[in-house]
Amino acid sequence: MFSPKGSPRRLWFTLAILVATGCGESENANDQPWRIEPGDLRPVSGTITLRGKPLPKAIVAFFSKSGVPSVGETGDDGRYSLQSMNMDGAPPGEYKVAISYLLSPDGEPQGLAARSAMVQSEAMIAARESLPSEYSDANRTKFRTTVGEKGGDGFNFDIEATPQAPERQQPGSVESDTGDPQAPAPPDTDGEKPPTEEGTP
Secondary structure: OOOOOOOHHHHHHHHHHHHHOOOOOOOOHHHOOOOOOHHHOEOEEEEEEEOOEEOOOOEEEEEOOOOOOEEEEOOOOOEEEOEEOOEEOEOOEEEEEEEEOEEOOOOOEOOHHHHHOOOOOHHHHHOEEOOOHHHHOOOOOOEEEEEOOOOEOOOOEEEOOOOOOOOOOOOOOOOOOOOOOOOOOOOOOOOOOOOOOOOOO
16 A cells, blocks of 8 residues: 655655646545646646756656646656646646655665555665755745746756765664755745746746
């Protein structure tokens, strides 16, 4: 049975993936507070790089005030395309952009398939977030962008930090999330209009 484990940051990413890919979707519209229509979506794609080089198997999540997360996974070339509720694209609007790069103790990236599997592998269970919170935390990320009425390509983000492979956890040890002692709440997108940085085509 699917059982996400790990830090609040990792759990929030897991929930975003489940929503974006339509897992657990009810047939009753009243049970879908985040329901969106295909006509609301615009194509959104781009490239994630690590110090200028493509970063494969990274998970990209766009968080907006609507609460509907849009998620994509990078390929070998670092390119991704967003999905929302198992449909291609994302609604127009302002977004915080978080990038997650889970690594197993052996340094193997864990992508969407591993994260959303009903029965998770030992590598996935032991995986830890390797990027600092300024990239991977939906509240603290420095990345902001705006999806226009036409969407588009060119939503590119470059990560300047070096991913840290997790150490193997000892039995009975307390899990750490890349040394981040604080447990962030779900992303708060209220407040001032976020500045648009990278990713606006």
